[in-house]
Amino acid sequence: MANFVKMAGDEVREILMGALGKLVAEGQIPAVPLPAFTVEIPNDTAHGDFASNLAMVSGRAFKEAGVKFNPRAFATQLCEAAELAGTSFTRCEVAGPGFINFFLADRWFAGVVRDVLACGADYGRSDYGQGRKVMIEFVSANPTGPMHMGNARGGALGDCLAAAMDKAGYDVTREFYVNDAGNQIEKFGVSLEVRYLQHFLGEDAVELPEDAYHGDDIRQRACEFAELYGDRYVNAEPAERRKALVEYALPKNVDKLKSDLALYRIHYDVWFRESTLHEGGAVKAALDRLTELGMTYEQEGALWYKNAEVQRKRLKAAGKTDEEIEALGLKDDVLVRANGHPTYFAADIAYHYNKFAVRGFDRVINVWGADHHGHVARLKGAMDAIGLNGDKLDIVLMQLVRLMKDGQPYKMSKRSGKAVSLTDLIEEIPIDAARFFFNLSSPNATLDFDLDLAVKNSSDNPVYYVQYAHARICSIHKKLAAAGIVYRGCTLEDLEQLTLPEERELIRTLAGYPNLLIDVAKSYDPSRMTHYATELATAFHKFYNSCRVADENEALMQARLALCLAVKNTIADVLGLMKVSAPESM
Structure with a gap:
């Protein structure tokens, strides 16, 4: 699968290194070892799709070689020597004190849309991890x-x-x-034992230690055991009694963990x-x-x-x-x-x-x-x-999670002991919201979980906002299909008509998906996935509000339908990785 952003960035480096070689060969600059330089996407792509600071960071190397140096003049030399024929770029130019900006060709943007559709569910997949x-x-x-x-x-x-x-x-x-071993299991056995004995002898007869487990779940397991075995273990040796209780309750608890996690859409290998x-x-x-x-x-x-x-x-x-x-x-x-x-x-x-x-x-x-x-x-x-x-x-x-309601820290009712349980939470809010909201912040940041926002059916709710973008695209295709307009496929020439700023911004965001997944793998920060999904949805909503899909120009209409499909597929994919549903209607 192609990574258009990486390939274009690599091309910029090759173009610049080729220009350097040409200038050295022509005797315009000396052959000096240059420092590391950056190639990046600028914040404002109106001034260029990629930018490099090569000329800005080269001053020291030239001065050490005894050569008079002006970064803007050097940047101009590089632009004049740059060979762009056969690359993804149409031009490069100097900006400010010596930055070099590169502008992508229409064919690059067209290629991104075509690649997203051609790859289907595999779009974004890479061999970065090399199977490790x-x-x-x-x-x-x-x-x-x-x-x-x-x-x-x-x-x-x-x-x-x-x-x-x-x-x-x-x-x-x-x-x-x-x-399932060690001190916590010993404490588990003691806690179950006390609740079991209390079931028959009364709570005043046996005191539950302060450091034991006090949750209602312990009482429930002890009662289940009592119903199954009666008072058979009341007069048994403590070690025998605790062993029997743990052997009964522990598998039940593990099964409960599995079922709760499955409800939460998590399955372990x-x-x-x-x-x-x-x-x-x-x-x-x-x-x-x-x-x-x-x-x-x-x-x-x-x-x-x-x-x-x-x-x-x-x-x-x-x-x-x-x-x-x-x-x-x-x-x-x-x-x-x-x-x-x-x-x-x-x-x-x-x-x-x-x-x-x-x-x-x-x-x-x-x-x-x-x-x-x-x-x-x-x-x-x-x-x-x-x-x-x-x-x-x-x-x-x-870091910790703080539940928020009405703008204030909130304590939910607790049925199972001192802490709010996972099942308590997902009975209060949709699982889609829980999965999405828990990844809104990086792991090392305290997370404020807004319970009001999580159940809100409006664009204020980030998961609703992203899901709505997917549903809106599905609605566009349904309405057009009802009018006899369906996507029939596009040529690269058709897709090259996607030149408006909103179309270009949307395609750039699509092109960033493979790198986004690599960044998550590098940083161990899945919150980047929720941010990307929101960014893609925002770019689509801007496109939708500015660009009429059902255009009189048949080729342009098909290109915009293709772009919509590419966005829909990518939103569905990133939501799918987060185990969040991508509804077709809302």
Whole structure:
């Protein structure tokens, strides 16, 4: 699939390098090493479709060679020497103190529309990722209760990122890490046990610990268990009772996570259970490997990881001073407690070793809440310590979500404990709005989720605004078809008639789609997809208000129909990657 923006930018560089070579060969300028220069799309394309600062940044090189230099004069020389025949450009000119602006030919714009229609659903796909294996682990909510607002944002973010990276040429795996071992499961068992006993003995007979899980979901699971098994476990040994309760409730909770996420349009390739790491010996093997590499020591009956040593080495390599490192107060971490139980960190090291060394992922991306910030450096360092490359592990830290209503922070009614659950939210607002709104801001920005706006059927609502553009195009084609006017196909010559500013702006936006997906894959920021969708919808609405599709000129009418179809297909594609519907009528 062609990337017209990249190809045109590459052409500008080739044109400029050719002009430089010509000037050197003719003896007009000396052969000096030039610095890196930019080729970019200017904010105001009325002054050029592409611009370069080559002449602006070349002064130092020429002055060091003892040559008198004027950037505007040099830019003029470059324009005069530029060979544009056979390229995508009709002319270049000097602007300001020495910028060089290039103007695209009609054939370039026509080619974009033709390519979008020819590629269909594959438009925007590239080989940028070169098939490299990438795992994106996101949500991974504890199976001890319902998913909360942070999980909802992480779900939309991780799923959209996975879709964009897939289209950008990566081999992507979506994974959910089920924390079905360790302290949280022990606490889960205690919480269920108390609620089960209270069911038969009364709430005053058994007190629920303060640090236990207090949600209504725990009470519900305990009641279900009581209905199924009666009082059989009231007088059983505590360990037996808790084991039975967990074995009943945990699969139910995992199934609930799966069904809630499916309702939210998220489907994982892998559900990886933490318990398999313990049962299969992976945790012990990882600890043994760290010990063999000299990265552990024993103290007071516990096994410790030399986190401070590893972090100091990484920070020194990053250019930090001893004083800066000392101020961080680095500490070592416990891997195995004195009671012989591995810590969560030990399991996390084994899990990520499995990702890289066992399953062979080239890159691993974890989507975490911002409260996990302190865990990032030590986990990346642990990958170094165990013989891998911690720089291949990327963590997307996601800031909090604030629900807003009537312009003020809002607390929804909570049925399932202390936090608003995912299911609470999607009963209040459409799933389309939830998926779109959670990606309106970059992950590292706090998100204000406007509940009023999310249900509004007007152009103020960004998802409605984008969907309406798609529906409007469908309506145009239906109305014209009713009048006997249908799209019959276009030649490049027909498409070259799309020369009005609104048509050109719309085509430029279409042409940016492949680069948009690559940018998302580079930045791990799916909010760029919502911004692009809004930008494309805005460009279409401007076109619609300025350009009559049903024109008397048959060729122009067919070209505009082609442009409408190209926009419709691209809006549907970007919404599809976000798992947002593209309605044909609204």
